[in-house]
Amino acid sequence: MRLTPLLRRSLSASVDQKLTFARLWAVFDAKHQNPFNSAELIANVLQGKDKPLYHYHTDCGDHVVVINCKDISLPWYEWKYRMYYHHTDYAGGASWTAAWEMHDKNPTKVLEKAVYRALPGDLTRRLRMSRLHLYADDSIPDEIKENITRQLRQLRKVPRKLDDIPEDERRSFPKLFDFPENHTL
């Protein structure tokens, strides 16, 4: 077969097609992030909604690797008051598990359920969930880590704890006011 300009154009078109629909692996650091807000971001990436070529019939979602799931941060008293319901189908088999209890048993479960809920409830839901890789800490298996080409930006700033701030930086912080002499701390 002779390599005509038309053939060359069609060959490059097929390469362009594969490049356009390339499935990326994104990494998201869940440290000190609200899992329910993060789940919306992750669900959009899993669906491919952040791509200009998104179409609901096109399977164009990316993989998402989430690290530090054990360090998620729930607002208000939600660790105590957010309940996960389960029923064993036997009489009296209903159970409610608080979020902190669920998190103690499995530190990736709260985020997994949040993402599952954020995804549309159609037949593609399980397929998209299979592209979500959750890890409790920041260690990622090598076969997963070698695929990662994209970093998702966190939604909230991670606050620095007092212990993380070095001693000299703490000392050099300007003194803004003095307590009065009769002030009792």
Place this chain on the structure above:
Amino acid sequence: MLWIISENRAECSTMNHYKPGFFLKEGFNNGMLQHVPSLARLTFKFCKSHGSSRFMREYIESEIMDLARQCPTAVIYLKPRRHRDPVVVAEYINGHKEELRCNPFSKQELIRWINLMTTTSGRPSNQKLLKYSATSSISIQGPWNPWVYKPTEENLEELPSERLSAAKATYPTATERVLDMVKTSQPR
């Protein structure tokens, strides 16, 4: 307006599967710089003696010369067919062919129908247009891919990276504002 129909016809996605849709091969650019008449051929089939072709015969006697002057680029055929109903067949340069049986039409109705057939773009009325834009030229910048507009210094970053992960601050924090005020104020 010129409508050029592509060969590959896609099916409708949701309803009306019996009604095929089609894509434009060219955009709506007929008449922008130049106008290409869309009608190629107009054929009148009629009977010279039967009553059903009465108004068609009247039309041919009085109006057909004006029609030929109006559309100099179209070929007009007259096909006398014994004891057949009157039919007008319009063929367009995009390949579409429209047949219209004219038995119940009076002469005035015939004038209006033929005016429609001569002035229309030749778009098939029984098909759904799936996309209203089309181009004949290849895109210069090429199709999008995930690395378009991505800053190249991110390629050197080892992932997961703290710098790319940190949330972007919309406004300075109270601590940063205090430090900034101290820095800009006069030393005592």
